[in-house]
Structures are given as structure tokens and as C-alpha cells.
Amino acid sequence: MTAVRAATFFALICYILLIAVVFRRARHRAEARYFLLYLAGMTVWQAGQAVVAFTANPDVALTGYRIVAAFAPSFGFFYAMFVRELVNVRTTRALVPLGYILVFGSPLITFLGGELVVASVYLEPGFPMFLPNLGPGAYVLGVAVYAFMLYALYHLVRARHVSTSSIERNRLTYLIIGVPVVILGSAANYLPQLRAYPIDTIANMINAALTAFAIVRYRLLDIQLVMQKGLRYSLTTLIVTMIYFLLVSLSVQVLHLVAGYQVFMLSLVLAAVAAVAVQPLRDMLQGRVDKLFFREKYDAAQMLQRVSRSSAAVLDIEQLTDMILTEIAGAMRIERAAFFLKDETGGYLLAASRGLMIDTEWRLRPDHPLVTYLAARPQVFLAQNLDRLPMARAFRLEEREQWEQLDAELLVPVIAKGALVGVLAVGQRMAGTDYGEDDRLVLMTLANQTAIAVENARLYAAAQHQIAERQRAEARTLDSLHEKEVLLREIHHRVKNNLQVIYSLLSLQSQYAPDAATLEVLRDSQNRIRSMALIHEKLYQSVNLADIDFGEYLRTLAAQLHRSYTTGERKIHLVVSTSPIRLPLDVALPCALIASELISNALKHAFVGRTEGILRIGISPDEDGAVRLEVADDGVGMPLTLPDGQWSEDGGGTLGHVTLGMQLIRGLVRQLDGDMTMSNGRGARFVVSFRPAASVMADVT
């Protein structure tokens, strides 16, 4: 009696809970609304059962049975309506008004019809609760309920038969199992031996629970898999139990044979030892069963472990995505898979793939309908649902082709820090089976576990890309610099060549000079040009094209001028003393012209009337950082009346005559922002000092 009451009460609570769950999760669907009505009918029916189970009063029990009878048609009818809606039956419309007449009529007939449906109740010896005396109306109502349930079963079987979707067939199988359970459960009431047990209550509960599961969980576990797994686990448990009992009874028998008596406590100890011994065996067997029968699940679990272990350590994005795809393809036996990763433009670039023949770079645009969908709803997306999304209309033609080429079954969003960083697309399984809830869970878990690793690797790849980009930019700059150097060298070379041409032209011109004065002018000009050409020559020969070793230059210049002005009769000794001083072009050029003028002057005028002399030329840095250029001879001296050491840039002294050369020197010294002193003693001595840095800053105008 207690068991009956408990089952009845439990069923009532379950119905109320089912109503709550279905109402909360699925009331917006038409079929779910009928199912809610079915559940409501079942709840009232179950309440009637509860009244009967708990009461000792025959009048109350009679009312309870009448409630049961009155609401039986409603649950049958609404279940049939639920199935009609579920599988979209549009025929047999006459059933609908007939059903409603029955639903509303049966309470009236039951309660107002006297003994027509439930006549009375009675107690049977050995039976824990009141039993009904049924009237003829009860059988009519019973037939109606069976008819509705068979109608529902027929349409469920028919829909399953025509369905091309294995998922849909799976869902319908749940419901198809539920209906016979109800029919058989209620049939138990007609057998006196079973009437005492709440079989109909349990059967109805099973059906209600199965149907609710089918509605709320749209994609269900593969029911065949559930049954197979259940059987296999039971088998293993049975084997282990048998081994255990064999061990225990064998030990007891052996002890009995050896000792000649049985000790109860010893048997208990043996049982405990056997239990401990069997435990590892059970674990081992269980492991084997898992591996043998649930290979995919086992592999998936192993794969998840491996991926989570190794993904964090992999920073190379290609390696990581490749590893993930390899693992998935292996564990889930998938032929095609692809991994798209967010790039810097916000699109999703194909980073790795398996089994895809792709020639070109494949990229999902940032506004790709799938990307926006997955970003908004980060759940596994079934590819077959794509076509029914209104936003699928936003697919570009090329994207449709790509989608067909990808032939994905599932799309798994990879979310890191709340943002979609990648999309994992997996194709059909090699076995051709559908992905179940477990598979999707595995893929989602994998995506979640690897998301951070993927994001890190992506950022690392982005950083690497940036570094490589920077290195490439540097290389490009260096190349460019090199090109410019070559160009500048070439320019200096050409300037020098051009100056050389001018020099040669003046040389030709000098052959036609009408007099010595003209010849001298031309020669002076030639020397100036040569000194400038020499600067450019030194520059293009220099390492950095920016400055030259002026000491070396001075030596070359002095030697060239010496060759130019000395003859066999006159021996002038050159004494050149230089330090390695590097001067930039804008300083070197005026300085070179000054040196050229001073040396030329000395060679032309200092040794007039003499057969030999000494010309000292030097350049050296001062202690205070200035450069000091000195040209001194032991010749006849300068023809001017200035005190020694005094010479100013405005020619404060009075030159006997101011030559072009001297004008030039003064201008160039001013350009260098330098000073020049001259002294006349035993010959002339010119010292020009300037600061290269300051001169660079000086306004050359």
C-alpha cells in the first residue's frame, strides 16, 4: 500500500514539475501547447489516482475514480493533437471536434450520469485500496483513449518512416516507445494479478517524461546508443558479479572441504577479500568495455586530454590549428575539417584544413552571416539549419559556393575573452552517422579549452607577423639606403667627371690664349676646378659619402699643384704635414678652394727669381677643437704693408693689389666662419682656422 501511495504521489509531483519545465522552455511551440494540455489532463487524472490511493472513505474513492474516468479522454485526445501538430497531420480533421466533444462531455457523463461510468467502489480482500465497479460508459471512454493513442502511434510511425533525417527519426523513436508503454501499462489494470500495482501510473509517467524530453531537448541522444550502452554496462556488471559470487562460494566450499566446517565470519572476510580483489578486475573490465564499445567517446576523452595538455605549450598558430584538426579528425573520424581564425581586418582566414581542395586564400568577411550569427550565439551550429536562417539571404554567391565546398556539418565557435576568435568547421563523419549531443559537447569543450591557446597563438602570430613586417621594413630601408648611396656615389662621380671635362675644356682653351695673362687666368680656373673635382673624387671613394679625410686630400692637392707649377729649373720642396681630419662636403669644398688658392699663390709668386724653396703645408686640429690650415713658404714674401699677424677679413691692411685669389680666400674664410692670419717674415705664412661644426651651421650666403 505504501509503495502504491508513494508511486502515485511521486507521479503527481513529477507531472507538476514537467508542466513547469515544458511551460518554461517550449510553450511557444504549437505542439508544446498541446503537450501542456496533455500534461494538465494527466495531472488531474493522477490527482484522481492519488485520491483513491490515500483514502479510506468509499465516497471519496468513488469521486477519485470518477475524476480518473472523466479526464482519461482528455489526455488521450490532447496527446493525439500533440502528435498531429508535431508531424503536421492535416487530414482527419473531423477528429478534432469529436475529441473536444469527448473531452468536455466525459466529465459531464461521469459525474451527472450516475452509474453510467463508475457505478460504485468496493474493497477486495488482500487488496490495499478501493476498486471500482465500472459502468458501460467506462468502456466507451477507454476505447476512445486507446483509439486516440493508437492514432497517435500510427502517425508517429508513419512520420518516422518517411523522415529522411536520422535526428528526426531518433526523436520520433522516443515518442513511439512511449505510446505502447502507456497502452500496456493501462492494460495491466484489466489483469487482477497486476491491478494492485501502480503500473499504469508508472507507464504514463514514462511516456510523459520521454515526450517532455523529446520536446525540451530538441536534439536527443541516439536512443539506439542509449540502449546498446545500457545493455553492455549491464553485461559487464553481471560478469563481474558472477565472478565475485564464484570466488566467494568457491572459497567457502574449499574451506568447508579442508576444515570440515563452515565459519560464518570467515565467509564474510572471504567475501570482503573477494570484493577487494574483484574491484581492480571491475575497473579493468570497465576500461576495456569503454574502450571496446565506446571507442569514440573514449577516444574523444583522450583527445581532449591530449589537446588540453599540449595546446597551452604551442605558440605556433599553424602547428596548433593543425594539431587540433588532426586530433579531431582522428578521434571523431571526420573526413573534412577547417579552422578559420580572426585576422587583423576582422575577417576569418582559413588557417588549417583537412580534406579540402582549396586553391585560393579563403576568408570569411567580418559581416559574413555565419560569423555574425556565431558571434551573437556562441553555440555549436548545425549546418543543416543554415538554410532556414532568414539571414542566409545575405550570402554572396561566392560564399554559397564556398559553403558547398566546405560541406560542413557543424560549426563550432571559438570564443576567447567574450569575442569570437575562430570558427571550427567539421564535415561529415566517415561512418556517415550524425553528430550526437555528446559529440557536440566534446567539440564545444575542445573549443573552450583551446580558445585561450588559440588566442595566444593568434596574438603571437600577429606579433611575429609584426616583427617580420618590421624586419622587412628595415631591410627595405637598408636596401633603399644602399640604392641612395650608390646613387650619390654616382652623382659625385659624375660631378667629378663633369668638372674634369670643364678642366679639359679650359686646358684646350688655354692653347688659344692670346697672352700670358689670359693663360694664367685659365690656369687658375683649371686649378680651382681640379681642386673641386678632387673633393668629389675623394667623396665617392669615401666609405660614407658624407665626409673626406682632408689631410689625405691636401696631400693629393699639393702634389698635383706642385706638378702643375714647378719646372725643371726650379726645385721647390713640399713639406706636407697632416693629421687625419674628416670634413663634410660643405666644409671641405671651401677649405679645399682656400688651400688651392694659397698653395697656387705660393707656387706662382713666392719663389719668383729663385731656383729652389720650401713650401710647408699642414692641417691639424687645435686644442680647442678648431681646425688649423697652414700654408707657409720661405720665399719673397707678400707685397703688402701690414703688421705681422694682422689681417682681417675686410682686408684691414692694404694689399699692394687685391687679387681674385685673395678675394676668394676672404670670402671662403667668411663662409667657414673662420679666421685667417698672415705673416711676412722669411716668406709668407697663412693660417686659416675654423670650427667645422660651427661652419656647418653658418649661412653660406
Added chain:
Amino acid sequence: MDSAADLLRQGRTSELWQKYCGFVELTLEEFMLIQQRLLLEQLELLNSSSLGRRLLAGHTPTTVEEFRRQVPVTTYHDYLPELVERQEDSLPAKPVAWVRTSGRTGEFPCKWAPVPKAFYDSLGKYFLGTQILSSARQRGDVRIAEDDVYLYTAAPPPFVTGTILRAGRDEFPFRFVPSIEEAEGMDFQERMEKAFLLAMETGVDYFLGVGSVLVAMGDAFSKRSGSLSSSRGMLKPAALARAMRAMARARLKREPLQPKHFWNPKGITVGGMDVQIYRKRIEALWGVRVFEGYGCTEFGNIAVQSWGARSEGMLPSADCAFWEFMPEIEYQLWRADRSYHPVTYLTNELQPGRYVLVGTSLLGGVFVRYILGDLVRVLKTSDPELGIHLPQIVVESRADDLIDLGSMVLLTERSLWQAFAHLDLQTTDWVARKEILPTEGPVVRVFIESDNGHQANLANDLHGALIETSDDYKTAFGITGGNPVRVSTLAPGTFKAYLEAKRAEGAELGHLKPPRMQPSDAVMKRLLDLGGQRRVNQG
């Protein structure tokens, strides 16, 4: 992917709804995203074709704004000779079919438009969506079934209606009566007779047609109450049973025999400018709520109502064309100066008002900023009560067919239909023309053939009805008291005689009837010659 029939067999009706009718539930942002994405792709496709490059003037815009700013609006003349000569090599995508209009006399034989594969598929999806919506009583209600009988009075291929039917048949196994192939070889009259004879046997689940035809058919039933045709087709048991049943129903309800006594269709889809006028009458005759659709040769489906014709206006399609709406005044400016670059509004920029529709083909079509020439009214930009986020439109008139009454009011075909409906006038047919009278200036002259015969005060009545039904008209003439309406009656049978004369000449379907608004001098002369005229209200 499961087909529509698969989904239906599996009872996955919510998915079926989402797939085919989900477009009416799009948000404005989603709608614009679809429009923008497909437009930008379309521009690339256009750039890959010689005709497209010509239309884009060698420069492919990369944004919608650039597109609106740079690309000029076009008319069919801009597509000559490629489209008329059906030069497939010059198009952005190879067509799977060509559709045509009935053409315009004196310009070119007819307008041809290519139908690329993706566009064809889209037509099929919209067709099925339209049928589901037409028969839905509420959101998500799917009532279609395999082998549902589909009766139609629309023209077969190569007219666009026929091509849409064919695309729809590829999408879902409706049973078309008569079959589309069979209908191709029949003229309108034959097709109708055959269709209704077959429907007497098979019943009718869905219907597609023009409002006036549905009314005419209904009236024809009423007129021959109790004396059904005794053709051979009617002698078939199923047809006979249906006829008997219909007569019994009519008798029981004490009503004249009407289509609703014969058939109980799930949905009736009606197109044309006169839908609003005939809506109630069709519903009374056929016993089903009328569902309005709007389409054209160039862009296929333009707009449909929401489920069960609940929305007041129609919702534009998202992927048949990129829609721009040109304010009426901009259209006038453009007409005056074809080099003028008119301002247009996108769907998400609309405000209630009247606009000329401008479309750009998507999915590999060819038309670019094409002025369709239809004047539509945007009724509202959304309908929160129904959960609709898109603008709702109704068709007013052909933009070229407006009758401008001294710049005070623009009369459309729709406004005149509304006035007739307000008067509850049993008109068989009418045409309207603008006339300039020396003393009174512009007036609208309505030539009417009325079953009720002579109505002396018809001009005043029509004027009164226009004041009642048109705010613009009321503003312009209600206060001043002037009456710009003039009515001339034509002898009964004039329009029928015109139709028969044109048919005898072998005229195209589109030329069988005279244009309702602003018929040419030649058409008017023909009408007057056939029927004579009698001025009711001299002016």
C-alpha cells in the same frame, strides 16, 4: 539540406516557416545588411560584364554611398540593345531563363529581362513563402501540403508570373491547374476555362490572380446561378458532386451561387493596383482573406503582405533587388531633365509618403538603379504590434500615369479606384484623361462604362467621393468648391468590343485592354469609335 517537402513530411513546420517566411520577421538592420552585402557583390559582378561596366561608367563603387552618389538612374533604354537582343555574353551572370513584358507600342517589341540561377532560386523561395503566408492564420502557421491544388490566372512563361510559378514548383510539389507547360500553349480565355474545369474536379487550395479577374469570375458565377455549364468536363462525377454541393450550400445560405460555395481555398494571392478596391468583394465572393503580392518583370518579387494579410501594406523583399525610393518631386525633376541626379532614400531612411521605386538587381541580375516607374506609398516604417520591423508599402499608380490637376493634386489610378469604391459603383470599366479646358484649366475626364446606365450627377458624386477619400484632393478642392471632374459615359460593351478587336488583331496580353490612366489619343479614338460617348457633365 532538407527540401520544403522533407521538412513538411517530418513535421518540422517551424523550420519551414523560418526558412521561407522568416524574411518578414527581419529587423531593419538585418534587412539592410542583406541589401548592402548583396549590392556590393552585385557591383563586382557588374564590373565583370561589358553591359555592367557601361552602366557603371567604368568606375565600380565600393560603398553604398558611392553607388548612390555616382551611378546614374537608368531606364530600359539604357539596356539596349543587349536585353532586347538577349545577348547573354554581355551580362553579369548567365541566365537560366528570360522573362518578358507585353511591351510598349512604338518603342520596342517587348522588354526582356534575364533570370540568373540564384535569382531564379530566390523567386521559388519567395513564391513558397508567399503561399505559406497567404494561408497562415497566425505567425508560424503552416498549412501547405504536398499536391495542394494551385489555380492561377497569371500568364505562363516567358512572362514573369509563369517563371515564378515554375520556380515555385521546383521548390515545392504543388499541383498546378492547368500544368504550366499546358498553359503555355493557351490564350487567356482558354486557360481560364481549362483551369476552372479542372478545379471543379480537384478543388482549389491556393489561387494566384489579378483582383479584377477574381471579381469577374465571381460575378460570372452569380449571374448563372442555378444554370451551371453542361460541358463535358462538368459531367465528371467529382465535378458534378462539387457543383451539387455548391448549389446546396448556396440555397441553404440563401445566397447567389459564388466561388466560395464550390471551393474553400487556403490562400488567395492577388496582385495589381486594384487589390485594395476589390479586396472586400473578393473576400465576399471567395470566402477567404485576400493576400496581396507585388511583383514585376525586372525584379520578380517586390513585396508581400505579412502572414494572413495582417499587415496593412506589403513588406519589401530583401534579396530580389536593392531598393531605393525616389521622392515624387525628385522624379518630376528627373523627368524634366534626364541629366539630373535625383535624391533617393534607402529602406532604412524612409518616412511615410509617396515615392517612385528604383531597384538594382541582385544575385547576378542586370538592372542598375532602374526606375521601375511605379509610385508606391510608404504607409508606416514598422508595426510593433505585429512585430514587423520593415516599412509597409502599397502601390499607388504608374508614376507616368499621374494626372496633375494644376500642380494642386496628383490623381492616381488608386485614388480614382477608391472614389469608385466609395460610391459603390458597379463599374465594368473606365479610363481617365487630363484635359485642359480654355476657361477652367486642367480637369480630369473619366470615360466610364456603367452597368447602371446613365447617372446624371456622376461627376459631382465622383468629386464628392474624391473629397472623402483623398486628403490631397480635399485640401485642393474641398474648400474652394471647384469641381475638376468631368464624366463621359461610353456605351455598354465598349471595352469588351475594344478587347475583342485587339485580340482579333493578335495583340499582346498587355495591350488587350486600354491603359486605365492617360490613354493615348489613338486608344481614345478607338474607344470612342467603338462605343461613342455621351457627356454627362458638360464642362
